[in-house]
Amino acid sequence: MDKSMTSAAEAVADVKDGASIMLGGFGTAGMPDQLIDALIAQNVGDLVVINNNAGNGEKGLAALIKAGRVRKIICSFPRQIDSHHFDAAYHAGTIELELVPQGNLAARIEAAGAGLGAIFTPAGYGTLLADGKETREIDGRSYVLEYPIHADFALIKAHRGDRWGNLVYRKTARNFGPIMAMAAKTTIAQVSEIVPLGGLDPEVVVTPGIFVQRVVAIPQTSGVRA
Amino acid sequence: MSRWSREQIAARVARDIPEGAYVNLGIGLPTKVANYLPRDREILLHSENGLLGMGPAPTAGKEDWELINAGKQPVTLLAGGCYFHHADSFAMMRGGHIDICVLGAYQVSTRGDLANWHTGEPGAIPAVGGAMDLAIGAKQTFVMMELLTKRGESKLVEACSYPLTGVRCVSRVYTDLAVFEVGVSGAKVIELIDGLDISALSNLTGHNLCEQG
Numbered sequence: 001m002d003k004s005m006t007s008a009a010e011a012v013a014d015v016k017d018g019a020s021i022m023l024g025g026f027g028t029a030g031m032p033d034q035l036i037d038a039l040i041a042q043n044v045g046d047l048v049v050i051n052n053n054a055g056n057g058e059k060g061l062a063a064l065i066k067a068g069r070v071r072k073i074i075c076s077f078p079r080q081i082d083s084h085h086f087d088a089a090y091h092a093g094t095i096e097l098e099l100v101p102q103g104n105l106a107a108r109i110e111a112a113g114a115g116l117g118a119i120f121t122p123a124g125y126g127t128l129l130a131d132g133k134e135t136r137e138i139d140g141r142s143y144v145l146e147y148p149i150h151a152d153f154a155l156i157k158a159h160r161g162d163r164w165g166n167l168v169y170r171k172t173a174r175n176f177g178p179i180m181a182m183a184a185k186t187t188i189a190q191v192s193e194i195v196p197l198g199g200l201d202p203e204v205v206v207t208p209g210i211f212v213q214r215v216v217a218i219p220q221t222s223g224v225r226a
Numbered sequence: 227m228s229r230w231s232r233e234q235i236a237a238r239v240a241r242d243i244p245e246g247a248y249v250n251l252g253i254g255l256p257t258k259v260a261n262y263l264p265r266d267r268e269i270l271l272h273s274e275n276g277l278l279g280m281g282p283a284p285t286a287g288k289e290d291w292e293l294i295n296a297g298k299q300p301v302t303l304l305a306g307g308c309y310f311h312h313a314d315s316f317a318m319m320r321g322g323h324i325d326i327c328v329l330g331a332y333q334v335s336t337r338g339d340l341a342n343w344h345t346g347e348p349g350a351i352p353a354v355g356g357a358m359d360l361a362i363g364a365k366q367t368f369v370m371m372e373l374l375t376k377r378g379e380s381k382l383v384e385a386c387s388y389p390l391t392g393v394r395c396v397s398r399v400y401t402d403l404a405v406f407e408v409g410v411s412g413a414k415v416i417e418l419i420d421g422l423d424i425s426a427l428s429n430l431t432g433h434n435l436c437e438q439g
Contacts, residue, residue, distance in 0.1 A: 129354065
């Protein structure tokens with residue numbers, strides 16, 4: 001079993017128009033910039049993207065939106081000082097927004113990965129974001145019914161991986177990576193380094209390789225501003 | 227009329243955070259609370275993007291852009307701090323493991339409803355982030371805000387006119403003029419700034435207030 005790929009381009013080669021894609025990252029921390037660059041280069045569009053934000057600055061998701069490849073974004077916090085490419089697309093009416101409270105976003109992604117049919121969550125109850133949704137009182141607390149978020153692909157950034165797909169992350173770049181890896185049909189991880197089997201301490205593996213289909217090494221300096 | 231500065235409100239909130247508390251400070255005004263936490267108490271700060279035991283900003287040149295806070299600014303990790311993924315991070319909130327969450331607000335109702343995510347302005351891009359999860363998750367939700375708008379309207383209201391973030395989730399409101407307990411039995415005044423009495427405060431807010439006791 002060898003999940004390692006020779007390039008970002010090879011790793012994303014089968015992503016088609018209309019695909020749903022989870023992108024790891026909270027702001028720029030954990031954003032798989034090089035995988036996204038490869039997506040842009042191969043000209044796919046009409047994508048549904050799941051991420052916490054809606055692109056920051058000029059790289060990663062921001063570049064994908066700028067290139068006009070995103071039809072819809074599911075996120076919690078699209079309005080930021082450096083999210084000008086999303087702002088422009090939103091005001092031009094060329095991108096659809098589904099706003100989800102951040103914890104519900106995480107829980108819905110996790111539910112997809114865990115095979116749950118739905119979840120009852122207290123976050124959002126009684127607010128605009130629960131309008132029209134089924135609610136239930138359980139043990140005196142009010143909950144909203146929310147459905148899992150699945151995706152065709154998850155593109156995530158981890159720190160180190162092995163050819164079986166085991167991953168460890170770096171600091172707060174971990175964020176959505178582990179749960180997105182579980183939720184997507186095909187998970188592609190870019191890592192700074194692919195180490196030999198046994199090179200990751202099994203006690204500290206964060207994402208077990210079963211959740212990862214492809215790993216591509218993209219050496220880079222950790223922690224520099226994206 | 228004298229009033230507390232934002233720094234003084236932050237210091238007042240910090241005084242009420244006990245030894246051993248796990249605390250989430252929302253972005254904006256609440257982040258100031260970190261500067262006033264008593265040094266003789268071990269208080270662990272949680273950040274929604276996956277860290278517990280958050281330390282102060284790094285010195286210039288030491289920034290690590292993979293170690294950031296919820297406001298996406300570089301921070302540090304204390305010895306003993308740790309990282310985790312987003313589902314765990316929000317389980318800490320939603321599951322009631324975080325003791326205190328401190329948030330800013332546009333409005334709070336006397337029953338503890340919170341409005342802090344959206345002004346409802348047409349054309350404004352809505353963004354919620356972790357606000358709704360934070361509001362309802364922690365054991366106690368504190369709000370920090372100026373009591374009156376620039377036009378002199380009370381932000382402590384009978385019913386929020388801005389879109390709600392959470393229903394009956396706030397327990398305390400720290401403002402520049404007074405500190406309130408809010409909840410099912412309405413708003414009660416815990417503390418007033420010097421020189422302000424309860425009837426003057428009732429006039430300013432339009433609520434018939436009483437002191438807690």
